Amino acid sequence: MANRDRVHWSRREAVRRALPVLGLAAWASTALGGSARAAQQSWSEFLDQIAVEAQRLGISPYVTKSALAGAERLEQVIELDRRQPEGRLTFAEYARRVIDRNRIRRGQELLESRHDLLEAVRFRYGIPNQVITALWGVESSYGRNMGNWSVISTLATLAHDGRRSEFFRGELMAALRILDAGDIVLDGFKGSWAGAMGQCQFMPSTYLRHAVDWDGDGRRDIWTSEADVFASMSNFLATSGWRPGERWGRPVQAPASLETGQRGTVTEFGQAGVRAEDGGPLPNSDIPAVFLRMDGEEGPAFLTYHNFQVFKIWNRSDYFALSVGMISDQLKAS
Structure with missing residues (x-):
């Protein structure tokens, strides 16, 4: 157990940690003259510039x-x-696609069959098992849908496009570092159309900062090792400020007069007429909350807490964060 409670420090790991991950932002602000210049370059000129910058950052020219x-x-x-x-x-349309019966049922099965591993990871990082399982389910359908796009091609395409070129150039450099470290071979370096990778769909820079070698085999393998997947997701949430023992938020019934973005404590919202989802009273609590209503005045309403914002560090979408939270509640209740 002691070996599992730490990141594996192989020689490759030491080299990786010595590389300045956050230095990519400084590079991106000057490389290629920014988004406008990137958009004007031919594809071959762009790739030549990427190769020069990669060598400047110490990435193997061969890789x-x-x-x-x-x-x-x-x-x-x-x-x-x-x-x-x-x-x-x-x-509502998004939720119908994501919070489906099959995903909940499969999550319940995996919570039971992976219980010992999830418990070991929870003991180390403090993230509830149902939260990790919900994230796993939303991101990759429990490892069954990791994407089959070339990570290098997708990131290079988006870096060349110009709309968010600086961000994706940094991610492309991070992807080259992952290949250089030997954590994945080029033929297996697949992901989503946006370059998100593995069962937890980390972007390459997120991988460099948060991926964990839980099983101690010398690789941070978020593609095939569930142990590394669970630990990496948990490490991300823990270092992003997850508060153990506090829920993400809750669906509620609320007066039409309440507007999205209003803030107060749970008790104050209760005094303003907000009720629990089943119509019962809210608990008396001084937990800070933010009111969120989706799809207009008649749409579903929520009180969101600190851990909801942690979900949004993972993915800035309200749709995503609400869906993960609601799935985790259903898994907890099972």
Whole structure:
């Protein structure tokens, strides 16, 4: 157990930790003259510039050359980037797709079958088992849907596009570092259309900061090792400020006069006419809360707490954070 309670410090790990992950932001602000210049470059010129910057950051030229040799500009990725769900779906539509009966049932089965491993990770990081399971389910359908896009091609495409080029150039450099460290081989370096990787769908920079080698095999393997997946997700939430023993929030019934973004304690919201989802009274509590109503005046309402904001550090979408919270509540109740 002692070996599992720490990140494995292999020689590769020591090299990784010595590399300045956050230095990517400084690089991104000057490389290629920013977004405008990136958009004007040809694809081949862009890849040549990436290779130069990667070498400047200490990434193996062989690794970079091999990775970029097969990189393609993927127009479908650009289209997907412009069709985010919060711009085209109501929350109710999104929730029907994500909070489905099969996902809940499978999560309940996995909570039971992975209980010992989840408990060991919870003891180390303090994140409830149902929260980790809910995140796992939403991000990759419990490891069954990790994406089959080339991480290098998707990130290079988005970095070249110009809309968010600086962010994705930094992620591309982080991806090259992961290959350079040997945690994954190029042929298996697959992910979502936006470059999110593995069963927990970490972006490459998130991986470099938070991925954990829980099983002690010398690799931080978020693709095939559930132990590393659970520990990496838990490490992310713990270092992002998760408060053990505090819920993420709750669905509520609320007067139409309340507006999204109003703040107060749970007790104060109760005094303002907010009720629990079943119509009962809210508990007397001085926990700070933020009121959130989705889909207009008649839409579902929520009180959200600190841990809801931690979910949003993971993914800035209210849709995502609410869905994870609601699934975790259903798993806890099972």
